[in-house]
Amino acid sequence: MSRAxxxxxxxxxxxxxLPLFAGNYTLSVATLILYFAYTxxxxxxxxxxxxxxxxxxxxxxxxxxxxxGALFFHFGIGPWAGLWLAIALCVALGLVIGFxxxxxxxxxxxxxxxxxxxxxxxxxxxxxxxxxxxxGGMFLRVAxxxxxxxxxxxxxxxxxxxxxxFLTAAALGFCNLLLKSRAGxxxxxxxxxxxxAKALGINVFRWKMAAVAVSSxxxxxxxxxxxxxxxxLFPEQIFHISRSIEIILGPIIGGLGTLxxxxxxxxxxxxxxxxxxxxxxxxGWEIPGIKQVFYGLVLLAVVMFLPNGIWPALAxxxxx
Amino acid sequence: MSVALLEVRGISKxxxxxxxxxxxxxxxxxxxxNALIGPNGAGKTTIFNMVAGVFAPDAGEIVFxxxxxxxxxxxxxxxxxxxxxxxIVKPFAGLSVLDNVMVGALLRTKSTNPARKLANEVxxxxxxxxxxxxxxxxxxxxxxxxxxxxxxxxxxPKLLLLDEVMAGLRPTECDLMVEVFRELNRSHGTTIxxxxxxxxxxxxxxxxxxxxxxxxxxxxxxxxxxxxxxAVLECYLGEEAEV
Numbered sequence: 001m002s003r004a005x006x007x008x009x010x011x012x013x014x015x016x017x018l019p020l021f022a023g024n025y026t027l028s029v030a031t032l033i034l035y036f037a038y039t040x041x042x043x044x045x046x047x048x049x050x051x052x053x054x055x056x057x058x059x060x061x062x063x064x065x066x067x068x069g070a071l072f073f074h075f076g077i078g079p080w081a082g083l084w085l086a087i088a089l090c091v092a093l094g095l096v097i098g099f100x101x102x103x104x105x106x107x108x109x110x111x112x113x114x115x116x117x118x119x120x121x122x123x124x125x126x127x128x129x130x131x132x133x134x135x136g137g138m139f140l141r142v143a144x145x146x147x148x149x150x151x152x153x154x155x156x157x158x159x160x161x162x163x164x165x166f167l168t169a170a171a172l173g174f175c176n177l178l179l180k181s182r183a184g185x186x187x188x189x190x191x192x193x194x195x196x197a198k199a200l201g202i203n204v205f206r207w208k209m210a211a212v213a214v215s216s217x218x219x220x221x222x223x224x225x226x227x228x229x230x231x232x233l234f235p236e237q238i239f240h241i242s243r244s245i246e247i248i249l250g251p252i253i254g255g256l257g258t259l260x261x262x263x264x265x266x267x268x269x270x271x272x273x274x275x276x277x278x279x280x281x282x283x284g285w286e287i288p289g290i291k292q293v294f295y296g297l298v299l300l301a302v303v304m305f306l307p308n309g310i311w312p313a314l315a316x317x318x319x320x
Numbered sequence: 321m322s323v324a325l326l327e328v329r330g331i332s333k334x335x336x337x338x339x340x341x342x343x344x345x346x347x348x349x350x351x352x353x354n355a356l357i358g359p360n361g362a363g364k365t366t367i368f369n370m371v372a373g374v375f376a377p378d379a380g381e382i383v384f385x386x387x388x389x390x391x392x393x394x395x396x397x398x399x400x401x402x403x404x405x406x407x408i409v410k411p412f413a414g415l416s417v418l419d420n421v422m423v424g425a426l427l428r429t430k431s432t433n434p435a436r437k438l439a440n441e442v443x444x445x446x447x448x449x450x451x452x453x454x455x456x457x458x459x460x461x462x463x464x465x466x467x468x469x470x471x472x473x474x475x476x477p478k479l480l481l482l483d484e485v486m487a488g489l490r491p492t493e494c495d496l497m498v499e500v501f502r503e504l505n506r507s508h509g510t511t512i513x514x515x516x517x518x519x520x521x522x523x524x525x526x527x528x529x530x531x532x533x534x535x536x537x538x539x540x541x542x543x544x545x546x547x548x549x550x551a552v553l554e555c556y557l558g559e560e561a562e563v
Contacts, residue, residue: 193412199372
C-alpha cells in the first residue's frame, strides 16, 4: 500500500471510531466539517475539475433541501424517495443554467453572475411560495432523537454523523474515479484551454453540461441532508449568497481541483472559526465582527502564500 | 492521380470587410505531404481555421474523405479525422506532458489504459518520452511545439494540419521534426498539410506546395516548380531564394 492509502485508511478508521470517545459537541463540529467537505467536493467537480465557476451553489442545497423537506412535511414521504426528486430538480435547474450559459458563450465571471442570479431569484421565489412556508420557514417534525429511524432519516446526532461520513467518503471515491476517467481528463482539458480541447475532438458544450449535472446532483444530496439534520429551512438563510461562498471557501483554501483539498479546507475553516470564537471569548475580546476579521486574515495569508491551496503543499511535505 | 483526401473548393472569408481569403481552391491527394506558404497575413492560418472548423467559410466547400465538413464544429472535424496544431501553442499547462497527450488519445478509445499506452508511444516517437511526467508549463518552446504535434497525433488523424511547428526550432531540431513527419507519412500513410516559413523544412518535406498571397492561391506545384515561378519569387521568396 502506498503512503497515501495508509494515511487515508487511518483517517477513515479514526473518523469511524471518533464517536466512541467524542462528546456531542465534538460530534456536531465533525458533522459540520464533513458536511462542508462533501458539499465542497460537489462544487469542486464543476470549478476544480471543469473550470466553471459557480457562485450560486446554495441554489442546489436549497432546492434539494426544500424538495425532500416538503415531501416529508406535507405527505410524510421519507427522504429516500425525496432524494430522487431533489436530484431531478437540481439537475434540471443546473442544465437550464448551463444551457443558457454554454450555448450562448457566457463564461468566466459572467457565468458566475448567472449562477448568483439564479440562486437569488430562487430565494425570492421561495419567500413568496406559501406552500413551503414562505419567509417564515418550514419546520420538519422532530418526533424522536433516541432511536435510529433510517426509513425516515430521523434519529440521534450519531446517525447524522455516520450518514455524512459515508457521503463524504463516497464522494471522495466517486470523484477519484471521475478524475481518472475520460470525463476527468476532458474536464481538465476544458479547464486548461477550451480551444485546444475542442481541437482534440472534445464536445465542450456536452462535457460542461455533464460537469454541471454531476455537481448539482451531488449538491442536491447535501441539501437533503441539510433539511433532515437541521429540520428548519428559511429561504433567507439557505439560498443566501453567503452560503454559496461558505461552500466554495473550503475547496479554494484546501486546493482547487484536488481530491483532498475540499476535505482539508473544510476541516481548517470550521476548526478555525470555532477556535477563533473560543479563543476570543477566553481573552475576553468580545468586539462585534472581530471573528470575521481574524477569519479574513487567515484566508488572506493562505491565498498569498499558498495560491494553489494548502493540500498540494502539504501533500509534498508528507510525501503522499 | 490518387484520390483527393481533402478538397477545398473556392472558399472565401472576410473579417469586417477585409477579405482574408478569396476563392481558394486546392486538393490534397491521400498520403501526400503538402505545404502552404506565403507572406505574413496572406491568409494561411485563416484557411487552416476554416478546414479545422474554427469558423465556417463565407462561401465555398470543404470536402474531407468524400463528405462536406464546412460548418462542422472543431470537435466534429477532429472526430472526422483531422488533427491540428496551433501556431501559438496551447498546452494544458496544469497537466503533465503525458496527460496532455492522453486527452488526445481518448478520442478513439474511451478507456484510459489503452489511451495511456498510445500516448506513451506518440511521446517516444517525438522524443518527449523522458519528459512525460513534467507539467506542460515547464516545457521549453521547442518542446511545447512537439507537444502540440504529439497531442494532435494521439487523435490518430488521417490528415494532420501543422501550423508553423518548425518556427523557433534550431536546424538540427527542425531536421528531427522533418524525420518524424516523413516516418509518420511512410508508416501510417498520414496526409500532411503544413503552413511553414522555414523553407528548409518545406523543401525537405513537401511534395506539393501552394502559395498564398493576399488571400489568393497564386501558384501550386512541386517544390522545384515553385522556386522558379516568377510570381512567387516576386511576392514571397525574393530574388535570393536559394534553397
